Amino acid sequence: MKKSTLTVLVLGVLSLDVWLSLSLLHPHQRTIRDIYKEAKAGNAASQYDVGVYYFEGRYGGRNLSEAVKWYRKAAEQGYPAALNNLGLMYRNGWGVRRDLAHAVALYTQAAEAGDPAGASNLGGMYLDGIGVKRDYQAAIKWTMKAAEKGQSSAEHNLGRIYQEGLGVKADLDKAREWYQKAADHGFAASQYNLALLYQYGKGVKADFEKARVLYEKAAKQGMPDAQNNLASFYFNGQGVKKDVPKAMDLFKKAAEGGFPLAWQNLGQIYRDGTAVKQDFGKSFLAYREAARAGLPGSQFQLGIMYARGLGVPQDLKQAVVWYKKAADQGLASASNNLGALYLQGAGVPKDTKKAAALFAEAEKDGYLLGTFNLANLYYSGQDGKRDLKKARSYYLQAAKAGNRSAQFDLGLMSYRGEGAPADYVAALYWFKKAAAQGHMDAAYNVGHIYDRGLGVPQDFKEALKWFEKAAAKGNGLALTNLGIYYGAGRVVERDSDKAFKYTEKAALQGERQAEQNLGYFYENGIGTPKDIQKAVDWYEKAVRQGQPLAALRLSAIYGTGVGVKEDDIEALKWYVLARQLGVKSSKVDLARLQAAMTPDEIKAAHAKAKAYWAQHLRPKDCSRGGCVFWTDMPEAAQKG
């Protein structure tokens, strides 16, 4: 008599009764009829067999309550296999109301009668505390009995027991041995667990090849976890030659087999677009499956896709929904992103308190971006409550953990004395860290500190090195300073061509100091032929960005009439603008300028200056201070 496994085999849709009636027509079916007859007559083994046929739906549709009925008949006669199977029905609520305690009782009877499956199942109940108080020793006792009789599930469970140290000292060697036994008997779960041990080198030397072979075995049996992991191996070329199409095929099998992680993997593969053609649509669908199955990582990714409109039309409300699901499961990145949406009022009403709380959650889990965002929040002072000390503290945390932006911002706070007294040496340190990670502005700032000797000895050599680094990445201020260094021959040999080249690059980026310097180069023919008109153009650009010395140069040019038409009114206009921009001048200078001018001309010049100011120099945003405002000069001062 065959003892069946629990695998459900659907062979047909006809009922057993129909098959029985048909059995008269075929010798094989006559045997079934006999079994049925024997069962009815009270033969326990036959009753068990009939129970199996109903359970498996063999020769007809599945009928779990009938299965229960026939199992019970056999069990009442003490038939061990029937006791076990009936226990299973009660364990899972198949064809009968679930009753875990009763299942344990049935398993116990089966085990005591020597049924290895019953012993194994009983061991499992004790192991996991199902229907009975957890008792590792009892679990080990019954599982061992079953395993000694070659019961694969028991062998597998012993593997688990030793791997996890359940009631025994964890022993990976023993775990591996038991898994191997079960695996050799074709037990897919053990093949899978053993593969994991080899994959991660737990208690055994890592061996991807061995792991792969085991995954293949388990995968062939339709185990989705194994299919997924095997797919990873093919995808990454671990223990096997890389085979992306095969990997994709396996991932799909695993996914369709109900393994959510496989959906997640597919989502990632389609999103990355490195191994296969990028397809946000497919990625979205795959992530959605995994997300619906509850995987927080996929819920988070889905949130991102909704937020950015990747593979799906942008929908910030949906982004919020999915971020929240992932965040509720403790995913720090989701908390962070959700916080960002609350901060921006995107997909949800703006709520900075909520944003702060979410960033704080992410921060507590050590999520760097959360720490950084929290720092930003305290720094910018949402709701008017700035807390520079807290901002600094969080920037420091993120900076120490390597966040480049935090390193830069901390450098700035140290430089400016925000949240603590100014500390240039600390600023230098953090700017250097950020610069080492490619932060161009940080590299310039390092050079600036060495150039000015702020907190450290002035060191032009070191400054030059850092300006060169920043200039190589296009930093305008660094380019400007290189122009100065080469122009002045500071720690380098004076080179007018280089000076001009660097200055021009910077000026073209709109650096005001460079614009002024370029004007000077054109005015004096340094590194370039003299060109007063170009000088005038660049000086004026510089003036419009508030450079007073450029205005002074324009005044001189128009005053002397070299390269341009001499124009006293223009000369005075620019002079007045220079003073407005902060140049300190003497009455002698003013008197000299105005010596040959009539009162009307003087008045016109001042009016022109004021008009120019109004058009080009009036400050647009003084919320952060530092604005220079037009000051009307008293008439007496105007006359000098």
Added chain:
Amino acid sequence: MAMQLKTMRAAFLAGIMALSLAGPVLAAPQADDKPLPPLQTVWHRYDTLTDAGKYQQALKEMTAFAADTRRAGRERARIYGMTAVLCTKVKDDACFRTNIANALKADLQVGHFMDALLFSDSPDKDQAIESFLWLVQNKSSMLGGISVRKIWQYLRHFEKAKHEDKAYTLLKILHDSGYTGDNKGATPEYLWFELARLQLKRGDTAAAKALIQHTQFGADAYIRAWQDRDYEGLWPTLEKDPRFTPDKLLDTELKLAALDQARAQKEGWESWLGARLGLVQAYRAADNAEEAVMAAEQTLDAVPDADRKSENYYWVQNELAYAYEDAGRVDDALTLMASVIKGDLKTSPSLINQYINYGEMLWRHGRDEEALKAADKTLVDGKGYVSDFGAYWAKASKVCALHSLGRAADADAIYGPLYKSAKTNYSAVTMAALCLGREDDAATLYKTRLASEDDRSTALLALSRFRTSGKPDEATKLRALVDKIAARPDVQKAVKAVGRLGDWNFAFSYWGEF
């Protein structure tokens, strides 16, 4: 020696610079056709001959240059001064005196400056000090060229000769002149601190109190004043003064360190590193290991590669290792020190200090075998670089490590000679005695130190209690024995005779802590 000479010349020139900038120096019209060599040429010649050790020739030539009356008095005085230095090379006191006298004749101010500056080499030290006082009383702009350290040399000279009254007079004149320190930024607080002590000795408590009230001291000075019986007259004042609570003192240390840094950064990387070292030490004293570590790491990171093989760079690394210890990061401390001592002693002889400190650090953390190797490295590889004082530290570490390893006989073999000549380094020998549990020996050493003017201050510090930082190590365990010794009646009597012991609520890390 050549380096010493150049340094002095540099200081001298620095002093002269202030004078030179005051106005153009006009050379006297010359009758003969032999050109007057410019001063730069004279110095170049000076350097060339002294570097080659040709002192007699240098003397001859410099004398001729100095005697050339076409040259301005100030320049001649300078040359006479440098010639006096050459006299010390040939050990000719009369030559020295003659040249100083000539310098004074050529230019009184420069002459006095040179005389004061060359104090260490002068056969007439009192005269040199008189020259210094001349500079003070005449408010000479060259006064800043005499370092505060040099002034301490004057004071020690008086102390040795038992002329406390002269020391007092010098300090009084200096203080009353409004002296604010030297050109390198060293300030005179500790000089006034010494003046207060002398005032108290003369029974002038009121003057001492007034002096203290107008001077801000750091923790070190305050502790010394608090514990030393010479300052007993000030004890009530000090204890009531709100500036001298531990928190305020540590705050002051940090402020002073910051000021020192601002001054030092104008002088270049080595000076700056020295100032930053003070800052790290101030954080450690405040038991703020985290800040100490950050300050030290940031300091080291700021220094360009080309400037990293310097004495103060190594000291900052050493201090960072100590800060790591304070923070419980022993592995980091040991790893750092191990990397520091990979440097070459030939090019960086000051590394011998780190050799010594590394050995002791290893013993402190129970790495006794390695400690022995490190101590031997100091004594063998460091031969010619390590002083007797430093060698005693290395030997003391050996004694302690051997004792920890149970090798009593080996430990005793080293300890015996150390104890017999403990004067070479009392602290090191005391540490060795403590390691071996030789209470009586340690007590004897403490009493000897307490009875000595030179050593009693460190002995009082060593016997006092401070808050220990970081995780316990072997040295910290010895503190229990020190407390026991401090409680002995004979030691207490010795302490009482010269001062008192403190129980300070801050960490006070001092390498001579035993």
